[in-house]
Amino acid sequence: MRTHLCGDIRFGQIGETVSVCGWVGRRREHGEHLAFVDLRDHSGIVQCVINDDVDVRSEYVLRISGVVRERPEGTVNDSLPTGSIEIGDCEVQVLRVATPPPFPIDARADDVDENIRLQYRYLDLRRERMQKNLRTRSKVNAAVRSAMDEQGFVEVETPMLVPSTPEGAREFLVPSRKEPGSFYALPQSPQLFKQLLMVGGVDRYYQMARCLRDEDLRADRQYEFMQLDMEMSFVDQDDVLEAVSASVLAAAEAATGERPTPIEQITWHDAMDRFGTDKPDLRFGMELVELTDVFGDTEFKAFSGADAIKGIKVDGGAADYGRNQLDKMTDRAKGAGAKGLVWMKVTDEGFDSPVAKFLSDVEVGALKSAMAAETGDLVLIVADEWSTTCEVLGMLRNDIGRPPVHEGPYRYVWVVEFPLFVGRDKETGAPKSGHHPFTMPHPDDIDKFDTDPMAVRSIAYDLVLNGWELGSGSIRIHEPELQRKVFMALGISDEEAERKFGFFLNPFEYGAPPHGGFAFGLDRLVAILAGEENIREVIAYPKTQSGQDPMTNSPIPGDPKSLLELGLKVLPQVD
RNA sequence: GGUCCCGUGGUGAAGUCAGGAGUUCACGCCGGCCUGUCAAGCCGGAGGUCGCGGGUUCAAAUCCCGUCGGGACCGCCA
Incomplete structure (x- = not known):
């Protein structure tokens, strides 16, 4: 249908007959026999000179065939990559007429109420900014995959329908039709599956994993988000940091074209002491x-x-x-x-x-x-x-x-030596896990378990970029004795451990290798690399802060027939 | 669960503090003119339940109460 993309036509094509397809951006009409139409596709816009009287309006979908020519002297537009040429002798084919859009398909829509943008997301996505963001995201994904592959990681998919786990974030529940009253959960992360992959001898696992958490939304949080999830066997902390760094830096280079400087390290204690946070923004x-x-x-x-x-x-x-x-x-x-x-x-x-x-x-x-x-x-x-x-x-x-997200250099930093325990349970007074209960304590601090548990450090680490927590990981406990010691400190009895985590820890009896891993949020990484303050700008179809999608109107009430089949009954709202 | 900000033709804003006729500006839309524009220009026109409900008042976009929607943050996110 087309020979070129709109934004790709340059001086080199002068004299060639080309065909381009796209949407009508701005048009400038000078009567019946001269009109300029900016035809737009994802690559950019090109000016087409139309001498016939055709009815061409905003966002009509056109195929235009014509001859590329140099623009007459004095009519060059320096603000466009295609500004020194135009397509003349145009034959216009209207592929689809269009209703005028509710907001301009250009940078002016940046100011439009986000609800309206989300309601018409398919129009919002036509804009250069969103096209750029989607493509940055795609490049980051490809670079991460390639970097992981080069390092010998195996991409393994884990289930989306998983058992509910007692700890951690609130989960989305999925009712079982075959067993009314029983539920699956959507994974808040593939944590247990990836550790069991290590028991399964996979050695190096990774996945672009969709994670779901039913917690309140923020500028940097969505119900569903993507993580580069990974786990490695027979490694220490440095091996994990090295592997993750290679992947993140490759992604950053793919997105920005610049090789980032190596990632520095700071201990959690120093980060708190010097910056007052475990996710310091080192740009200032x-x-x-x-x-x-x-x-x-x-x-x-x-x-x-x-x-x-x-x-x-x-x-x-x-x-x-x-x-x-x-x-x-x-x-x-x-x-x-x-x-x-x-x-x-x-x-x-x-x-x-x-x-x-x-x-x-x-x-x-x-x-x-x-x-x-x-x-x-x-x-x-x-x-x-x-x-x-x-x-x-x-x-x-x-x-x-703190500077705006698009300002200043990219300052990556590993925050290491997180405390094993953070805070205490309000009811029992027992310490709570900083990362998760399977995190390896720092070997130098084992003797502090009984005397000063809150001072015990862990082999847990976060990756921080310009004050955003990109992700976290740890070396895991693979020996039962140490695991029992940690459970004890957490106030978890053997019986409770067996009940809550038995399905996960019992397989370790069959020979769990020393292992550790990491997971980082792709949405956040892409947002920063794209210069966006908000991850919704780098997600094609995000939800609003109240968890709604103005385009599809989800969530919607359950259909009575479906509810009956699932054995569910909706109770009246209680205030 | 909490704090704060926002809601006015299709879009963005001003008007709200200090009540007085749906008033204004820009863009878009529709019609007309226009052969080198590029946020084209000029002329004309249409388009509104001032988010919704209640209250105060002779009178409410404006003040009060409630509610819905959006956003930022706190809690929450092992």
Whole structure:
């Protein structure tokens, strides 16, 4: 039907008779005998000069045959790749007339209500931005597959209908018709299947796995999302990081055309200490400064006796933040668990701050020098438990300094040595797993299990890109003794372990190799590489924050006949 | 479950704080003119349940209450 794509025609085709197909973008009519039509396909647009009187309107689908020619002097359009040529002597074939679209099929639709864009997603997808995003995603997928294949990984598909598991994210349930009252779950990840593949001798597994979690949606979260899921046998942490790095960097290069720098590493403790988060955005500084010693003997009640005192400095921020904003910042700090937030504006004399009068001259001097603060800077200080101090300042650091997603370099970082346990169960008081209960404890910390369980590190690691958590993984426990020890610390009895995880752990008895793995979110990676703040922009048919699809109107009420067949009865809504 | 922002012809916005006739701007759409435009230009026209419901008022897009929808965030996401 066509000989060329619209956006591909260049000077080299001058004189050739070509046929192109696409949609009518903008048209400029000058009466019956001259009209310019921008014909658009996924590759771009090309100007067609039409001298006949044909009725051609927005988004009509056309096949145009004509001769490529140089544009007359003075009519070249430098803003188009095809701007120095045009197609003349056009024969126009209308393949399909079209109703005017509800919004312009160009960059102006970026401002259109997202609900409308999703309702007419097929029109939204015609736009250059969405075409680019879909193609970036495709390239990333292809690069990841190829990188995994080159490293000897075997792509294995795991089931979508799986048993419900007690731990982790809320699952989507699928009723069984053959066994009314019984349900499958949709997988929140292929975790157990991939570990059993290791028992099965696959050695190196990967999958572009669709994962489903029935948790509330966010800019970086959808009910269904894609992970590069992988698992390796007979490896240590470095082997896994190397394999994942190769894949991620290949994907990044495929998407951006630039080879990223090698991925750096930071321990979880350092990440918290310096950036106040386990997913630090390394594109900007504003690191947390240790101030505990500065106020070691302070008379100021809010500081004295605090477990950890830290501060961040906003260069030249004194003038940018008024009382109102500082109050809001304080509220946010309190909302995040801090007892309060101390702000200090640096002046020539000292500090302008509600608490300045409580500080001695020595403290003021030491603070200034520790923060390297200069006149006009804003200093924010939190004094609290170490983790609260770090987390609150980390949040403020992001609020204040974090650049938009499309800005700055790509800063990949491995966060390693995550704690094995995070927080405690509200009811039982037992520690909770940071990653999952099958994560290998750090060998140097085994002796702390009884004395200081919360200090036990694990062989678990996250991959972070510009402040987004791309994914996480761990070396798994493959020995029963160690697994029992971890279950004990988690307050899980042998009976409970057998009941909850027996189907998963019993196969290990037949010879589980040492193994470990990783999974990273492809949607997030693609979004960042495409410069999008929101993963919905890199998903062809995403759902809204309330889990609806405005195009198909799903979810829809169950058909009574189907419900009957499945043995289901819908109860009235209870408030 | 919670906090905040948004909802006005097909699209985007202004009007809302401080109530006074569905008012305005841009794009799009329809018709006319136009042989070198490129967000073409000029002339004319059509198009609205101001998300929905209730309340206050002589009078509500505007104030109040509720509700629905969208978005950002917190909780949640082993």
